[in-house]
Amino acid sequence: MKGIVGYQVNHRDGVLGESGQAYDYIMAGNGLFVRAEKLAPGGLALLRATVQVAEAPVRELAPLAPAVEFPQGKPLELHWHAFLALAKQRPSVEVYAAVVWRDGAYHLAVPEQEGTGAHVEYQAVADTVVDMHSHGHMGAWFSTTDDADDTGFKVSVVLGRLDMLTYEVEARVSVYGYHDRVYVGDIFR
Secondary structure (H helix, E strand, O other), X not given: OXXXXXXXXXXXXXXXXXXXXXXXXXXXXXXXXXXXXXXXXXXXXXXXXEEEEEEOOOOOOOOOOOEEEOOOOOOOHHHHHHHHHHHHHOOOOOOEEEXXXXXXXXXXXXXXXXXXXXXXXXXXXOOEEEEEEEOOOOOOOOOXXXXXXXXXXXXXXXXXXXXXXOOEEEEEEEEOOEEEEEOHHHOOO
């Protein structure tokens, strides 16, 4: 039976080793990586990501590159613009929304929430592929609270400076506590 975590080596002729049920560590020529795939109920792949955990030269192995892939296609830019409009309507409090996969398509989910100028409480939404929250008047960054929340597998976006003409945005992929920056333009189509 497969373990939760797999351990693999990126040889020049391909990746060798046992794959895990949740994610795999891969030793490559340029360091250690973690790779995961998020599946919908029924086994449909929704998100794949490879994140570098540690940089180190390892002789005789092939290098890997960080990557994020949406096998069912990227979520619509419409979801991003709807969240942006929602956050701009309430610029003095934090707001949360999630892009989820349901019934064969992406949807924007906005759960019941209580937001203040420095915090938002909400119920986690099942089947989340991208979660988004605003920081109101504050800048866009991933706080220690965000780091504690982002221990699963998803893409996260933070929006800030909503009181300014030009807002700030930061995005990252989180693979079970490991994070790597991504650009919003690489998330939505």
